[in-house]
Amino acid sequence: MGLILLRCFQAIGAGSSMVLGPAIISDLYPIEKRGKAYGKFVFGLIMGPTIAPTIGGFLAMSDISWRASFWFCAGLGGLLTILTILWIPETYRKHSKFDIILPTTPVEKCYNDKGLNSIHSTNNNEDQNKNNYLQQVQKEDTAEKRFNPMLPLFLLRYPHVLLSSLACAIAFGVQISTDVILPNLFQEKYGFNALEIGLAYLSGGIGNISSAILHGIISDKLLLKSRSKRVGGKHKIEDRFTFNLWPSCMILIPVGSLLFGWSIKNELNYWIPMSGYFISCFGTTQVLAIVSTYLTDSIPDHAASVAAGTVFVRETITCLLSLLSVKWMDSIGPGYLTVVLSGLIWISFGLLIILKIYGQRFRHHSGLKQLEE
Secondary structure (H helix, E strand, O other): OHHHHHHHHHHHHHHHHHHHHHHHHHHHOOHHHHHHHHHHHHHHHHHHHHHHHHHHHHHHOOOOOOHHHHHHHHHHHHHHHHHHHHHOOOOOOOOOOOOOOOOOHHHHHHHHHOOOOOOHHHHHHHHHHHHHHHHHHHHHHOOOOOOOOOHHHHHHHOHHHHHHHHHHHHHHHHHHHHHHHHHHHHHHHHOOOHHHHHHHHHHHHHHHHHHHHHHHHHHHHHHHHHHHOOHHHOOOHHHHOOOOHHHHHHHHHHHHHHHHHHHHHOOOOOHHHHHHHHHHHHHHHHHHHHHHHHHHHHOHHHHHHHHHHHHHHHHHHHHHHHHHHHHHHHHHHHHHHHHHHHHHHHHHHHHHHHHHHHHHHHHHHOOOOOOOO
16 A cells, blocks of 8 residues: 555656646747647657666566666656756746747748738737737736646636547547556467566557657648638637547557457467557557647646646546456457447547537637637
């Protein structure tokens, strides 16, 4: 029991990175550059889980067995604490000191080159709106914000935040459920030892890393391309749901999960379930990165709070789903378990479709319309 409680205490510190990362990105990058920044952030975030099982498997074979992993984590955590204090500055900014108007120069230039003059006819109104907005936020800066620990949960009352959080939670829960059942399956079916099981996790880690790199490269480009098709070049937060999201959620994650489960059930070569694991993790990272960036874009002034609310929903559902997956695997086997998990992914896909169609309406109804929309 003591070990479990201390692991929960450790998770409190680990969870801070998932909350502060989006907030720092929101502080430092405009909306057109957040996709690339988020790709780098996700790359670093998943690098640990990618190499940790291999390192843990190696350490578990030492003389002090599993305890070696905890000694290693304690030393690494202390080192990261020192580096954080020394090298990561405060990025919180006051609106009156920093221009937070989202730039749309690339899209406006695109329309000007085409000879469309619809933008210029509304320039005076837009300038007036910007001036009014800046005057408003300058007044807000004079009043110090109160600490509200319940704000992350309150933000879940907004439909677009809740639906996004549920979609992320399901996708992440499916991946973690696969992570949980993988060691026993590979040990029973293929006779893997601790080190070999750690190496098997590399296939999923490579999928996560390659997906994060791809997201960083194409996300902002696809955002601007979607915006350029809109008359006037107006930005819309839901443009973040680019076309790479849909095959990832609708095809890659379910196909990868099914390939993983049924190939193990039929005792096929271990490279086949590892390939399915790679495909599933690739699609999962696309979904998580895109939807997380969308949430940061939608409420940039409360990026940390909305990330905290999303993490709360995600980790709660992931915990429940991973516990249930172990029981389901014992009763129905890995094949049918992945059928259930794939069905859940399709629910996540449906939630994202609703957001793509009605997301802007949800935000405007909640009073979260942004300046240039």
